[in-house]
Amino acid sequence: MDITTAFYLYSTMLKIRLVEEAIVNEYPLQEIQTPVHLYIGQEAIAAGIAINLQPHDFIVSNHRSHGHCLARGMDLEGFFKELYGKQGGVTSGWGGSMHIGDIERGIIGTSAIVAGGIPIGAGVALAQKMLSEGITVIYFGDGAVDEGIFWETLNFCKLNDLPVLFVMEDNHYASQTPTEQRHAYADIAHIVQGYEIPTLTLDGNNVFEVAKVSGNLINRIREGAGPCFMRCRTYRWKGHVGCSEDDDMGYRPAAELSIWKTRCPILWLEKYLTEQYPGKAEIEFFSRRDYWQREIDSAISKAKEAPYAVD
Amino acid sequence: MPWTKLVADQRRNFEPVGGGGCDRVLTYGEAISEAMEQAMEIDPRVIILGEGVSQPGFIYNTTRSICKRYGTKRVIETPIAEAALTGVTLGASLAGLRPVLIHMRCDFLLVSMDQIINHIAHWKRVFGNDTPLVIRAVIARGWGSGAQHSQSFHSLFASFEGLEVLMPATPYDIKGLFLSAVASPKPVLFLEHRWLYGDRDYVPRGTYLVPLGKAVLREEGSDITLIGMSLTNRDIYMAREKLKSERIFADWIDLRSINPIDLDTIYSSVAKTGRLLIVENGPVCCGIGAEIASRVMENCWDFLKTPVQRIGWPSATVPAGPELERQFYPGVDQILTTIRKMVT
Numbered sequence A: 001m002d003i004t005t006a007f008y009l010y011s012t013m014l015k016i017r018l019v020e021e022a023i024v025n026e027y028p029l030q031e032i033q034t035p036v037h038l039y040i041g042q043e044a045i046a047a048g049i050a051i052n053l054q055p056h057d058f059i060v061s062n063h064r065s066h067g068h069c070l071a072r073g074m075d076l077e078g079f080f081k082e083l084y085g086k087q088g089g090v091t092s093g094w095g096g097s098m099h100i101g102d103i104e105r106g107i108i109g110t111s112a113i114v115a116g117g118i119p120i121g122a123g124v125a126l127a128q129k130m131l132s133e134g135i136t137v138i139y140f141g142d143g144a145v146d147e148g149i150f151w152e153t154l155n156f157c158k159l160n161d162l163p164v165l166f167v168m169e170d171n172h173y174a175s176q177t178p179t180e181q182r183h184a185y186a187d188i189a190h191i192v193q194g195y196e197i198p199t200l201t202l203d204g205n206n207v208f209e210v211a212k213v214s215g216n217l218i219n220r221i222r223e224g225a226g227p228c229f230m231r232c233r234t235y236r237w238k239g240h241v242g243c244s245e246d247d248d249m250g251y252r253p254a255a256e257l258s259i260w261k262t263r264c265p266i267l268w269l270e271k272y273l274t275e276q277y278p279g280k281a282e283i284e285f286f287s288r289r290d291y292w293q294r295e296i297d298s299a300i301s302k303a304k305e306a307p308y309a310v311d
Numbered sequence B: 001m002p003w004t005k006l007v008a009d010q011r012r013n014f015e016p017v018g019g020g021g022c023d024r025v026l027t028y029g030e031a032i033s034e035a036m037e038q039a040m041e042i043d044p045r046v047i048i049l050g051e052g053v054s055q056p057g058f059i060y061n062t063t064r065s066i067c068k069r070y071g072t073k074r075v076i077e078t079p080i081a082e083a084a085l086t087g088v089t090l091g092a093s094l095a096g097l098r099p100v101l102i103h104m105r106c107d108f109l110l111v112s113m114d115q116i117i118n119h120i121a122h123w124k125r126v127f128g129n130d131t132p133l134v135i136r137a138v139i140a141r142g143w144g145s146g147a148q149h150s151q152s153f154h155s156l157f158a159s160f161e162g163l164e165v166l167m168p169a170t171p172y173d174i175k176g177l178f179l180s181a182v183a184s185p186k187p188v189l190f191l192e193h194r195w196l197y198g199d200r201d202y203v204p205r206g207t208y209l210v211p212l213g214k215a216v217l218r219e220e221g222s223d224i225t226l227i228g229m230s231l232t233n234r235d236i237y238m239a240r241e242k243l244k245s246e247r248i249f250a251d252w253i254d255l256r257s258i259n260p261i262d263l264d265t266i267y268s269s270v271a272k273t274g275r276l277l278i279v280e281n282g283p284v285c286c287g288i289g290a291e292i293a294s295r296v297m298e299n300c301w302d303f304l305k306t307p308v309q310r311i312g313w314p315s316a317t318v319p320a321g322p323e324l325e326r327q328f329y330p331g332v333d334q335i336l337t338t339i340r341k342m343v344t
């Protein structure tokens, strides 16, 4: 990975992390009145894929969409205004955290119905194939593949060679239910491969791997290979919804979260960059953090000052 | 059959709220939890299915006790596959079980619309076989739940005579109606409201049935008939208290059953008061209130002193932002204003 790209990836992941942490800080004030599904721990996936997208590409996402949308370039101020239910929010206060979108910036929309966005993404890709250009990335969780509509869409995309990248963020849980209790199979990749869809399983916490794999698949899709599928292994740090780590609920094995925290995608990259570019790396970390923190603080204070969205 | 005794014991004169010789208070959530436990105890054919039924959280704590007591054989954790699971529920009911399928939100029902309507609602008419199943779904509201997490679909399902639709509003009712729903040979859509979960009421310890298809006259008055359902009963209660000081007295009917509608109870009240206001827990447009209004017009025309009025949501899309939400939901004030206009 070249140095510019590496620091860019770092910057995107950091932006997402800092935004989510800002939400964690703000949430107790009860001014953000919308259920939040935080992306902390999964940042490498959104960041790694986003660098391979072009302006005419689209993404479709789910309830855990902050990272996908921010990596794609959603305006921070519009994002926070939406969370606060204010005028100027990306969906004018109608959507809240679960329904952010900005079609001008390549974000078709987000569905809070599990798997609800998946066929919509296929439709977008159909239009792209027939009318214009570009590809569509569909983000979904390991829970979404429980739904029949996922498999129906997969089949349709293959039948029609649609330019779709399926990105499964496998964080091992759907709400509190682990995958073993929901999937009769161990490895979805085998099944998807049965459709003759190029399929790769990867470490979703390694941003270089995500960027490289998705880059290759997206190139193939652009060349007309039809849909491709990525299963990204990852882990969410916070509870399913809200800002606490929900360890007290008892559905995750005791050490699981702390083990995954040692695999923090951002720490991993910091370590790598520090080794590769000693001295320079620390300066970059500081200046990016400083930059994003200012941007976020300013977006939040503008959101707080803005008038409420009304009908 | 385990349910026959209970059905035979059915109290014919349902006492509206409270007391009834009972000294124990439960919340709405505790009452449904107890009802499920007792249903499973009475009848080994009762099984529970749903996403999260055995996970911490336990569907707002309503499946904790049954999980502990009956374990995974009769309390079945499911994938997120509402459409398939609804068909599974139907099939199981046809072959001897009494399944109860649970959804955390009413909104997720739509994923299984085909099985509910094309299959469940028509099955008995077409094949002649009973389908004793219950689908529990919880209506939510507030905190930006928005377009896909705070809808109320009672009216959407109300035109199918093969599907009973219930909206219990009190702890007493939720327990008695649930037991009736499980006992019934008909399929029942059982719509709860998340905001009612903390409400408290006297609830008998033993099993009892509240009849399906029956509204209840909660309070009497001669000036106007108010119909509430689910959460809107709360607003009606508050409005009614305020109106007493203005010497306006209302008959308050809690609809309880959306399908069938207990028209007799409504007609006899309207014949007395000559005025009817329906407070819908959902969009006004094509709501159950529209059906009630038509029926009343067709059958009580001579008694009506003023046009039937409806209050409910201004649109079917629920907004998320706090101020948009506040504007969206009608409340006590709107009820009061409407009643004052109708009565004077």
Ligand SMILES: Cc1ncc(C[n+]2csc(CCOP(=O)(O)OP(=O)(O)O)c2C)c(N)n1
Residues within 6 Å of the ligand: A037, A063, A064, A112, A113, A114, A140, A141, A142, A143, A144, A145, A169, A171, A173, A174, A175, A240, B051, B080, B082, B108, B111
């Ligand atoms: C059709 C439907 N069923 C159930 C839900 C409730 N629900 C919301 S998110 C979720 C879990 C989704 O898990 P996954 O797809 O793995 O995404 P993650 O939250 O892990 O990112 C569930 C069950 C829903 N929103 N829609």
Ligand SMILES: [Mg+2]
Residues within 6 Å of the ligand: A141, A142, A143, A169, A170, A171, A172, A173, A174, A175
């Ligand atoms: Mg998941």
